[in-house]
Amino acid sequence: MIEVKNVTKVFNQGLPNEMTALSGVSFMVNRGELIILKGPSGSGKSTLLSIIAALQKPTFGEVIVLKNRVSKLPDDFASLFRRENIGFIFQKFNLIPTLSVYENIITPLIPEGLSDKELESKANRVMEEFSISHKKDELVKNLSGGEQQRTAIARALVNDPDIILADEPTANLDEKLSIQFLEYLKKMKKKGKTIIIATHDPIFFNLPITDKEITIHNGKVV
Ligand code: ADP
Ligand code: MG
Numbered sequence: 001m002i003e004v005k006n007v008t009k010v011f012n013q014g015l016p017n018e019m020t021a022l023s024g025v026s027f028m029v030n031r032g033e034l035i036i037l038k039g040p041s042g043s044g045k046s047t048l049l050s051i052i053a054a055l056q057k058p059t060f061g062e063v064i065v066l067k068n069r070v071s072k073l074p075d076d077f078a079s080l081f082r083r084e085n086i087g088f089i090f091q092k093f094n095l096i097p098t099l100s101v102y103e104n105i106i107t108p109l110i111p112e113g114l115s116d117k118e119l120e121s122k123a124n125r126v127m128e129e130f131s132i133s134h135k136k137d138e139l140v141k142n143l144s145g146g147e148q149q150r151t152a153i154a155r156a157l158v159n160d161p162d163i164i165l166a167d168e169p170t171a172n173l174d175e176k177l178s179i180q181f182l183e184y185l186k187k188m189k190k191k192g193k194t195i196i197i198a199t200h201d202p203i204f205f206n207l208p209i210t211d212k213e214i215t216i217h218n219g220k221v222v
Contacts, residue, residue, distance in 0.1 A: 045198035087156030
C-alpha cells in the first residue's frame with residue numbers, strides 16, 4: 001500500500017542553516033495495517049508524514065502509494081491524489097473556527113463538484129459515525145475539545161480514503177479524550193483503513209491492534 005524508499009529530506013540545502021531532517025528512511029506498509037511512527041520531538045515524524053501525503057517532496061528517494069510515485073507527481077496531481085486517497089488528522093486539528101461543523105467537514109469534498117444533496121449525505125454519514133450530528137450547524141469555535149476532535153476525524157474520513165495519516169493526534173487532548181481517540185482508532189482499523197500515527201505519546205505504544213512500530217531518531221529509522 002505504501003512504500004517509503006530511501007527517503008532523505010534536506011531543508012535549506014546549500015545554505016549555512018542546512019538541515020537533514022530525514023536520512024535514508026525505508027519501510028513498507030501493507031493494506032489495513034496500523035503503524036505507529038514514534039520518536040522524540042524534532043526526529044522527523046511530521047516531515048515524513050507530509051512526504052507520504054505528497055505535501056512535500058523528498059530531496060532523495062521516493063514514496064510509492066497505491067502504485068503511484070507520489071514523490072514525483074506535479075503539485076496539482078499530488079493534491080488530487082491526496083484528496084482521493086488520504087485523510088489527514090492534524091495535531092491542532094486545523095479546523096476553521098468561524099465555520100460550522102458541517103462546513104468544515106465538507107471542505108475536502110468541495111473541489112469534487114458534488115450536489116448539495118450528495119455533500120449532505122456524505123457528511124451525515126461521518127457525523128453520525130462520530131457522534132457530532134447534533135452540532136452540525138454549530139460554529140467550531142464554540143465546540144469542546146472532544147467535539148473538535150470528532151469533527152476533525154469526520155472531516156478526514158468524509159471522502160472515505162483508504163489511508164489515514166495522523167500527526168500527534170492526542171497532543172492537545174486530556175487523558176480521557178486520548179483514550180477516546182484509541183476507540184476511534186479501533187473503529188477506523190476495523191473499517192480496513194491503512195493508518196499511520198506519528199506520535200510520542202506512550203498511550204500508543206504496544207497497542208494490541210498495532211501491526212508495526214517504527215522508531216525514528218535524528219531522521220533515521222532505529
Ligand atoms: P517531529 O515531527 O518529529 O517533531 P519534524 O519533522 O517536524 O519533527 O522536524 C524534523 C526536523 O526538521 C527538525 O529539526 C525541524 O526543525 C526541521 N524542519 C522541519 N520543517 C522544516 C522546514 N520547513 N525548514 C527547515 N527545517 C525544518
Ligand atoms: Mg511533528
